[in-house]
Amino acid sequence: MKKRTGLLIALLALSVGAGLVLWTNGDEKSKAEASEIEDVQDVNGDSSGKEELLSEEISMEGLHELFFDKKYEDVIRLSEMKLKEAEVDDKIVVLLFRSYVETGKLKEAYELVEAKSEVKDLAKHVKSAGVLAYQEENFELAKAFLGKMKSINGAEDTLEFRKFGFTDIYKEFTFLETEHFRFYFQPESLVEDIESFAKTHEEAYVNIVSRLGNIELPKKVDSYIWDSEDDINTYVGRDRSFAEPENTLTHFVYTMEPGHEMCHIIYYHFRNSHEGTRPNRFIEEGLATYFDQVDNNKLEIVKSIMKDANIESVDVDKLWKSSQAFQLDYCIGATFLKYLEEQEGWEKLYAFLKDPTHRNFNAVYGEENLEKLKAGYEALVNE
Numbered sequence: 001m002k003k004r005t006g007l008l009i010a011l012l013a014l015s016v017g018a019g020l021v022l023w024t025n026g027d028e029k030s031k032a033e034a035s036e037i038e039d040v041q042d043v044n045g046d047s048s049g050k051e052e053l054l055s056e057e058i059s060m061e062g063l064h065e066l067f068f069d070k071k072y073e074d075v076i077r078l079s080e081m082k083l084k085e086a087e088v089d090d091k092i093v094v095l096l097f098r099s100y101v102e103t104g105k106l107k108e109a110y111e112l113v114e115a116k117s118e119v120k121d122l123a124k125h126v127k128s129a130g131v132l133a134y135q136e137e138n139f140e141l142a143k144a145f146l147g148k149m150k151s152i153n154g155a156e157d158t159l160e161f162r163k164f165g166f167t168d169i170y171k172e173f174t175f176l177e178t179e180h181f182r183f184y185f186q187p188e189s190l191v192e193d194i195e196s197f198a199k200t201h202e203e204a205y206v207n208i209v210s211r212l213g214n215i216e217l218p219k220k221v222d223s224y225i226w227d228s229e230d231d232i233n234t235y236v237g238r239d240r241s242f243a244e245p246e247n248t249l250t251h252f253v254y255t256m257e258p259g260h261e262m263c264h265i266i267y268y269h270f271r272n273s274h275e276g277t278r279p280n281r282f283i284e285e286g287l288a289t290y291f292d293q294v295d296n297n298k299l300e301i302v303k304s305i306m307k308d309a310n311i312e313s314v315d316v317d318k319l320w321k322s323s324q325a326f327q328l329d330y331c332i333g334a335t336f337l338k339y340l341e342e343q344e345g346w347e348k349l350y351a352f353l354k355d356p357t358h359r360n361f362n363a364v365y366g367e368e369n370l371e372k373l374k375a376g377y378e379a380l381v382n383e
């Protein structure tokens with residue numbers, strides 16, 4: 001007998017779970033059901049907010065709360081039902097879309113935006129969906145999302161559309177795929193031998209990874225090779241070579257040092273794997289310059305730029321706080337890191353790079369050593 005009651009309650013729970021009564025005003029019957037279900041759920045130790053949903057009509061506020069509590073499946077279930085009604089609040093469409101994206105249901109998200117492209121507030125979330133699809137290498141869907149964003153906004157091609165290689169101009173590019181890269185060379189590229197160019201970049205990749213450890217990148221590096229910064233500006237809309245580590249994507253002028261943008265990408269994923277903090281420019285660009293895989297004397301470059309620009313001395317502290325995007329600053333960062341490695345060894349530098357903050361710097365090198373190290377480096381440059 002007891003068993004049968006249990007079954008009945010379980011069945012009721014199932015029908016509620018399927019969302020059949022959630023949108024009704026809490027009449028006496030559903031309230032009664034709710035309390036029974038609560039009992040069952042208490043036995044299982046899971047009564048998380050279900051009662052609330054049953055006993056009152058869910059408000060926009062309630063839906064928002066569910067969303068911010070990351071209960072995306074609940075938001076999806078409730079919003080999908082609401083969507084069947086004639087008049088639907090735009091905000092519900094947006095929450096449903098975002099919940100689809102959060103749970104990786106990109107196909108459903110795309111169908112929704114197709115059906116509801118009049119909802120202007122969707123645009124920026126459509127962009128996130130496009131970026132996510134790109135990161136998952138679903139390029140077709142990424143292109144569809146980002147194209148949709150354009151039609152919602154009635155705007156020009158977005159930066160994402162251009163940098164992800166979706167505009168028509170890329171149809172003319174020469175494609176070359178290697179173990180870690182997909183290269184796209186501008187038509188009539190100034191790169192004379194694309195095979196050997198690709199080989200150099202593969203070697204750079206292997207060298208950097210051999211220093212930082214075996215890092216798995218989420219996808220191959222999509223590398224667009226341009227003749228000049230002007231071309232990057234014209235066709236992409238950025239004013240110089242750049243890397244986007246989270247998208248494992250880079251656009252750069254062919255004369256760029258082979259390890260530079262690559263290092264930004266690898267270092268980002270290295271740091272994340274150690275839950276490290278994002279460094280400021282001095283360390284970020286310093287390391288990319290240190291690991292640029294060009295065999296030159298960067299200390300001499302620092303000295304000669306200083307001489308030409310009548311700069312008398314270097315102050316590491318000051319640069320660390322506010323380094324500028326200058327070749328001098330990049331080279332000072334690089335030679336400072338190299339100095340640290342020469343003085344204190346790779347192991348310590350590696351420990352610092354995992355979490356490149358001042359705090360970790362002090363912890364790794366010891367506070368009593370800081371002034372000595374900085375002064376030692378400055379003396380080397382300022383001599």
Ligand SMILES: [Zn+2]
Nearest residue numbers: 260264285288
């Ligand atoms: Zn850089």
